[in-house]
Amino acid sequence: MKDYLRSTIRAVLDEYEAVPDDFEIELEKPAREEHGDLATNTAMRLASVLRNNPRAIAEDLTEKLREAVDPSRIQAIEVAGPGFINFRFASDHLLDSLAEVLDAGDNYGRTDLGAGESALVEYVSANPTGPLTVGHGRNAVLGDTIANLLDWAGYEVDREYYFNDAGRQMRVLAQSVRARYEEVAGDVDMKTLDLGDGETADVPVSFPDDGYLGEYIKNVAEALYEEHGDALLDEESLDPFQAKAEEIIFADIESTLERINVHMETFFNEKKLYEDDRVEKTVDALKDAGVTYEKDDALWFKTTDFGKDKDTVLIKSSGEPTYRTPDMAYHVDKFERGYDVIIDVLGADHIATYPDVLSALDVLGYDSKKVEIILYQFVTLVRGGEPVKMSTRRANYVTLDDLIDEVGADVTRFFFLMRSADTHLNFDLELAKEASDKNPVFYLQYAHARICSIVDKAEDVGFTFEDEVDLSLLTHEDETSLIKELLRFPTVIDQAAKARAPHFIPTYLREVASAFSQFYGSCRIIGEDKELATARMNLARATQTVIHNGLTVLGIDAPREM
Secondary structure, eight states: OHHHHHHHHHHHHTTOTTSOTTOOOOOBOOSSGGGOSEEEOHHHHTHHHHTSOHHHHHHHHHHHHHHHSOTTTEEEEEEETTTEEEEEEOHHHHHHHHHHHHHHGGGTTOOOTTTTOEEEEEOOOOOTTSOOBHHHHHHHHHHHHHHHHHHHTTOEEEEEEEEOOOSHHHHHHHHHHHHHHHHHHSOOOEEEEEEETTEEEEEETTSOTTOOOSHHHHHHHHHHHHHHTTGGGGOOOSHHHHHHHHHHHHHHHHHHHHHTTOOOSEEEETHHHHHTTHHHHHHHHHHHTTOEEEETTEEEEOGGGGTOSSOEEEEOTTSOBOTHHHHHHHHHHHHHTTOSEEEEEEEGGGTTTHHHHHHHHHHTTOOGGGEEEEEEOOEEEEETTEEOOOOTTTTOOOBHHHHHHHHOHHHHHHHHHSSOTTSOEEEEHHHHTOOSTTSHHHHHHHHHHHHHHHHHHHHHTTOOTTSOOOGGGOOSHHHHHHHHHHHTHHHHHHHHHHHTOTTHHHHHHHHHHHHHHHHHHHOOSBTBOHHHHHHHHHHHHHHHHHHHHHHHHTTOOOOSOO
16 A cells, blocks of 8 residues: 555646655655645645645645545545645555455565565574573564564575684684593693682683583583593594584584574575685785785774774784674675675674775675674573673573573564664563563564454354354444555565565564454353454454464464464
8 A cells, every 4th residue: 555655646746847856755654643634745745846845735735635535545635733744545456455365375464565575584503612691682683583584575685604614713612622622531730720700610721711511512522431431541632522512512502592482594604704714815915906014913993084083904914804704705795695684783892893894795796785783782681670690701691401491492582673783681580480561572473363363163063154244234333444454565575675674574563463352241152143253253363364374474373272
């Protein structure tokens, strides 16, 4: 309907010579139902262009629009306030569209917004140094749901996990595993690490001071001992220790992602960028562009030329690249793969670093505007109104698996998606476990299961969907309100996809569930005559379809019973 009204308004505006061809027509659902189904502020925005009072412009436009619109689609057009133009949908449009919802079924809500365009969404991208944490979980669910939204909006979507299994972090990981392996293999001298706040940890003498203390390190060490006995005690290389750690940790990461319904098309290893000399070529290209210089035996990127307060090191004096450098090469690779849209989901701690990558892309001739950075704020677990204390240093952080074990995968996904990515998320563990309407995911899943039960009971007493249906019998105001809510779904999908804002979907689904509850409270199915009951059954089934499809976009199960 928005597309139809935009084209109709545009045709009317073409009669005004002063209105520019690129004038964008805005249409929004009014805050109050009595103001109609859609409204436009076009008249007010054209006041300075047409040099007239907005109300007068609105009245003139409305008169022309009444002649231009299809009366089977638009029932009424009214001027309101200082110059708003309100549109009311015709009942024929509502009923025809409801029939389309029923026909589309599991595909209802899919649009062609991004048809013909490809998108790459990179998310999670945690190095294999330990299990996924709650913070990684928000990243994974945000990225996955953004990819789902793009898919539903017609884009061809690839999902990618970028990781680095080289460098200092991995060396420390291997050293930590080796020290624990020595402990498992026999008597070793121990030392006590001071973890701060009066806490300590006993570790082998060979354990690095900044080593990884988690129980998973001991598990890797024990796996190595089961395979090799004490044969690796004389091994000088860290390779077998790193390889085993990477194997076990990555298997654990993939298992955790599977639990929350996250699946990747590709895993991109940073090593490839070095093996194909892409890092070296990228650095050489930046040198050729004159945006680097050498100082203190290091190579610097002139980031002050792009608005930063300080220049940035690309290659350390040791010859080792900083992590920005392969990221630049990685994004060059993304462009060379020909994507129309490139999305990175990153933690808020990247706010000072990602601009360097974008600046490098611009220098190298790529359109950095194609790269969209979704920065998400961090998560605080709350129990009994108090934050759950976590410390990576002490290895007492809550893993994503721990969270899933406590509240379930569906609740975990939903709670990560309830708030905008750029807001801090307080994850209320007690609310997450509550099986009542207070729990927003329970509310929606229960609504879906309830509708399934209603439809099943109606079929049990003899009503079927094969019966001929007369949707024109749906004239009650609560039926009309519910139909209008259901018809918003494709628009909400497009809006959420455009804004990369998954949190739009939970809000919308709650409005659908609320509208259904209002409808079902005032409009019986069982007990009415066959024709009206059949029409209402179909309206219930359409509601079930919308809730099911919305939960599917969120990566959440839509149960038939609870």
